[in-house]
Amino acid sequence: MIELDGSQGEGGGQILRTSLTLSMITGTPFRVTNIRANRAKPGLMRQHLVAVQAAAQVCGAEVSHAEVGSSALEFRPRRIKAGDYKFSIGTAGSSTLVLQTLLPALLYADGPSTVLVCGGTHNPMAPPAQFLQRAYGRALDMMGARVDIQLRRYGFYPAGGGEVLASIEPCAELRQVELIERGELCGAYAEAVVAGLPGAIAERELQLVGERLGWTGDQLKVIEPARVQGPGNALLITLEYEGITEVFTAIGEKRVRAESVAEAVVGEVEDYLSSGGALGEHLADQVMLPMALAGGGKFSMHRVSQHAITNAEVISKFLPVRIDFQQSIDHSVCSLLTG
Structure with missing residues (x-):
């Protein structure tokens, strides 16, 4: 059982989402306390609860204390199951953050899957659907993952009602890549x-x-x-x-x-154009997990955020990977090494 303190570092929902993803993939149970302790409204909000419920359904997990407002929970995964899944947040909470929790895990399922998430598609403090399609999706494609993401309906705060559909093919092994130069x-x-x-x-x-x-x-x-x-x-x-x-x-x-x-x-x-990093702050944070699953990789980034540092710490609790950040004059380089 891995013990996690949700107030550490950046102290937001990414700690929970990364833990759910890697728990499903590695089969390792975890307990997290002080969930989103550094946020104005701490504890599980509706979109975080749906991410927990969705992860539990995908891998048949046993979950305790999964309710809105909860500051702690335990998650005990079983086997990841392929299927056609649909999850509704019921508010304008971010559909893309729920989807990002599930996508890497379903690469390890025993067959192809689809996931439809209903809620917000364009939210402050969350990646829009186009980010998943064009930026994150392209990075996954370079690693050998076959994921198709469709924005079926826009959803804005506070009405929600948006729909994002993802189709995921199983991937036996992700490729290690180096994303150092942007190119032309x-x-x-x-x-x-x-x-x-x-x-x-x-x-x-x-x-x-x-x-x-x-x-x-x-x-x-x-x-x-x-x-x-x-x-x-x-x-x-x-x-x-x-x-x-x-x-x-x-x-x-x-x-x-x-x-x-x-x-x-x-x-x-x-700001990004003035730097020498290939990846912006948010994409750098998101590709770290699939690179760790691939067993290694390297990328240059505009800047190292507290969000990225916290994410690296959580990843290292589930996987035997060392994540190092090195600062250069106008960018940083993140290296992931097995062992």
């Missing part, structure tokens, strides 16, 4: 998503993106999705390189000007 820039574009809101919001966001990044025409796209339960806005910037794809996002909120939303995401892109 092959494509770059911005998408302003407006649902149930004036199109002028998207136009103002894209105008600022164009002015700051020097983009015009086909690089600036307005998306007005149908069948959305409530209003919402997201601005996404995608950079496609020879070696990697990155997706940067800002979510519109009430009483926040369109220009402020655009400023936030453009600032993040400019």
Whole structure:
């Protein structure tokens, strides 16, 4: 039984999600206390509870104290089962974070699987569906995983109602990769998503993106999705390189000007472009787990976040891998070594 303190390091939900994923794969039970202790509303929220319930269903686990608000739980996994799964968060909680908990584990199932998660698809402090499709999905593909992710319906806070569908093929062994160089820039574009809101919001966001990044025409796209339960806005910037794809996002909120939303995401892109790292902060954090499952790898990153350090510590409790960070002048390098 692995003992984990959820207040350690970054102290958020990633500690729980990483533990669930690796517990399923390794068959190792764990107990975690002080869940999300460093958050404004500590304990399990609805999206975290659904992640626990989904993981338990996928591997037939025994779980104790799994309820909204719980600050501790135990998880005892059994065998991962392939299947067609559907999970509904019931709120606008992040569907993508639930999905990311399950995807690596289902690579080790005894057959192909599908997972449909209903809830929010574009949330603050969570990767949007396009990040999973383009950035995380491409990294998995380079490691030999076959995962297809479809955004079936957009879902924004507070209405939710979004749908993300993933199809996962079993993978006997992930390949070790090194993601050190971005390579040449092959494509770059911005998408302003407006649902149930004036199109002028998207136009103002894209105008600022164009002015700051020097983009015009086909690089600036307005998306007005149908069948959305409530209003919402997201601005996404995608950079496609020879070696990697990155997706940067800002979510519109009430009483926040369109220009402020655009400023936030453009600032993040400019920060990334000024660095020498291949991966942005969030993608670096997410590829660490599949690289550890592959038994090793290396990547350069814009900066080492507390989130990444905490994730590395949790991974090392479940897998015999050493994760080292080395700082250079304009980037950092993360190395994963078995043993």
